[in-house]
Amino acid sequence: MAFIDYYSVLGIDKNASEADIKKAYRKQARKYHPDVNPDDKEAELKFKEVNEANEVLSDPEKRKKYDKYGKDWKHADQYEQAGARSGGQQRSQGSTGAGFGGESFGGTDYSDFFESMFGGSGGGFRQGGRSNKFKGQDFNAQLELSIHDAYKTHKQVLTVNGENIRLTIAAGIEDGQIIKIKGKGAQGINGGPNGDLYIKFVINNNTKFTREGNNLYAPIELDLYTAMLGGDIIADTFDGKVKLKVAPETQNGTKVRLKGKGFPVYKKEGEFGDLILTYSIKNPTNLTAEEKMLFEELQKLR
């Protein structure tokens, strides 16, 4: 367990007045508040630290205790034995004394340092305390799908907080797409509406196809002779194979667009994007003496 320098968290010195603390706290809170830093775990952590520092330093009793004993924790860390003993004792005291009422997650938001020093959750952070929620909390879940799953409309059952939720995932769902399921979050407070459930889809793609919107892209190898003389080849599409006619004198990097062979369009049944194949010409290697001679003949003709 590490000592936390609450003064440096707020960027103030030890002699800071109450007004200085308030001002510093406000400044940090504006920077790291979760509502202005959506999906930023680092900011969320920082915000918790800032809140914790403010909770200690803005409360004269807590500040006094921290100023008096806070440093000792640092010493305790250096002199391991003593630290382990006193730390252990106070920690168990803290966790039994705190108790989670179930209405706020305040207790879990504090650092070990805070809990061992001040005995776990006090009144919870401002966020939980002052802005009473009316609408139930929203839940966020993440669902990983393979690109093959995303290609076909399919049903899936998701368990969120013990409740089974049946989902029909339409073909063509995007990587990172978030769908909202109304009312499946936490229950509202004082008759407020329930929170919502937000499911973010993460689509794993380990195929040779790259997806961009509804289009798929893939490289396709072509041997030198077919590229030069033209011919028929079989190309892989996402869910099958297709016969392709290669024009004579096809250049490396030439693209062919196969209409409707791409990814399904989300919620538009029967509509598909395109598949774009890029030819990659493979030159022969390990030429025999005869082959080499023939290439030299060709070279002379040019």
Place this chain on the structure above:
Amino acid sequence: MAQQELILIETLCTHYEIEVSFVDSLYSLGLIEIQTVEKTRFIPEEKVADLEKMIRIHQDLEVNPEGIDVIFNLLQRVDDLKSELAATKNTLKRYKLENQ
């Protein structure tokens, strides 16, 4: 059309301990939607989460309604840029693969 759930503005103000005038200024800036049914004003249930966010920004960070408007606009831009960045990364990945 699905029936829309409406929540009485007074209920919200009591619950969040905010002045009705605060809700009025959010409305006058076009930040929230208010529906009037027989002279009683309501907020659609689906907009409550946004309102809660505005109240938190107002109470926790002491930002006035005009400031909230600026924040919401900037957050929208951040969101747009994030999607654009994700799409660009995807394209770049494809080009890298093609040129390997």
